[in-house]
Amino acid sequence: MNDMRPIERATALDDTKISAKGVNVHYGAAHALKDVSVDIGDRLVTAFIGPSGCGKSTFLRCLNRMNDTIPSARVTGRIEIDGQDIYDRRVDPVQLRAKVGMVFQKPNPFPKSIYDNVAYGPKIHGLARSRADLDVIVEKALRRAALWTEAKDRLQSPGTGLSGGQQQRLCIARAVATEPEVLLMDEPCSALDPIATAQVEELIDELRQSYSVVIVTHSMQQAARVSQRTAFFHLGNLVEYGETGQIFTNPRDPRTESYISGRIG
Numbered sequence: 001m002n003d004m005r006p007i008e009r010a011t012a013l014d015d016t017k018i019s020a021k022g023v024n025v026h027y028g029a030a031h032a033l034k035d036v037s038v039d040i041g042d043r044l045v046t047a048f049i050g051p052s053g054c055g056k057s058t059f060l061r062c063l064n065r066m067n068d069t070i071p072s073a074r075v076t077g078r079i080e081i082d083g084q085d086i087y088d089r090r091v092d093p094v095q096l097r098a099k100v101g102m103v104f105q106k107p108n109p110f111p112k113s114i115y116d117n118v119a120y121g122p123k124i125h126g127l128a129r130s131r132a133d134l135d136v137i138v139e140k141a142l143r144r145a146a147l148w149t150e151a152k153d154r155l156q157s158p159g160t161g162l163s164g165g166q167q168q169r170l171c172i173a174r175a176v177a178t179e180p181e182v183l184l185m186d187e188p189c190s191a192l193d194p195i196a197t198a199q200v201e202e203l204i205d206e207l208r209q210s211y212s213v214v215i216v217t218h219s220m221q222q223a224a225r226v227s228q229r230t231a232f233f234h235l236g237n238l239v240e241y242g243e244t245g246q247i248f249t250n251p252r253d254p255r256t257e258s259y260i261s262g263r264i265g
């Protein structure tokens with residue numbers, strides 16, 4: 001994979017999938033995210049970068065209402081996916097999270113078989129009418145996550161028995177099994193070795209054909225390799241957002257420049 005992809009079309013020409021306006025997050029009295037507004041494109045990988053504690057994961061969790069599960073968190077502002085306000089009272093967060101899948105930093109397979117890890121979401125969301133349907137869904141998700149060849153002869157073995165990189169691909173299979181439209185990834189490679197990282201990065205590139213992918217990463221090399229758009233956060237502010245090539249070669253804000261040149265963070 002190239003280290004830096006060619007600069008693509010301007011952000012304004014993206015098909016917007018997610019639109020955030022004036023989003024603030026407080027944890028108790030602490031103001032963690034400050035008035036963030038951004039449009040995130042469809043069928044693109046968007047990277048969130050910035051120093052530790054700048055609010056990347058906080059903002060990522062706003063996009064599928066994972067902050068609802070943190071009692072001290074208070075989210076204000078508006079976030080729309082396909083024009084629908086995801087914080088509307090009529091939106092069921094469980095349904096929302098099927099549409100907006102998430103992969104975490106540490107692979108976290110359920111203590112179940114490989115098959116059941118993938119089948120769980122489609123089962124609870126009623127996506128399969130029969131066992132045969134479910135078999136098809138599981139195979140498709142494992143293929144999408146580039147794990148089918150390694151897993152097909154051990155579907156009934158525990159997911160926790162896979163290697164770290166395989167477990168992360170299993171978690172990706174689990175996330176894509178419910179046919180999400182957006183995939184959120186919070187440092188998905190931080191627990192992986194370079195080979196597994198390369199496999200997951202290739203997979204992210206594949207997945208963007210079908211989804212809007214948002215990835216939080218500490219690795220600027222990774223952001224440059226996998227993303228077409230990059231958002232730089234600093235102290236809870238979204239400082240700069242644009243084409244990945246522009247952010248890394250010609251940042252407009254001195255804070256972005258300092259970060260990418262290694263002076264802050």
Ligand SMILES: Nc1ncnc2c1ncn2[C@@H]1O[C@H](COP(=O)(O)OP(=O)(O)OP(=O)(O)O)[C@@H](O)[C@H]1O
Nearest residue numbers: 027032050051052053054055056057058059070072
């Ligand atoms: N559950 C929580 N309760 C209270 N404060 C929190 C919680 N999660 C995050 N914070 C605070 O919110 C701020 C932003 O944290 P966040 O995890 O979003 O940053 P980040 O940019 O993802 O950091 P890192 O790169 O270290 O993961 C930090 O000051 C952090 O301490």
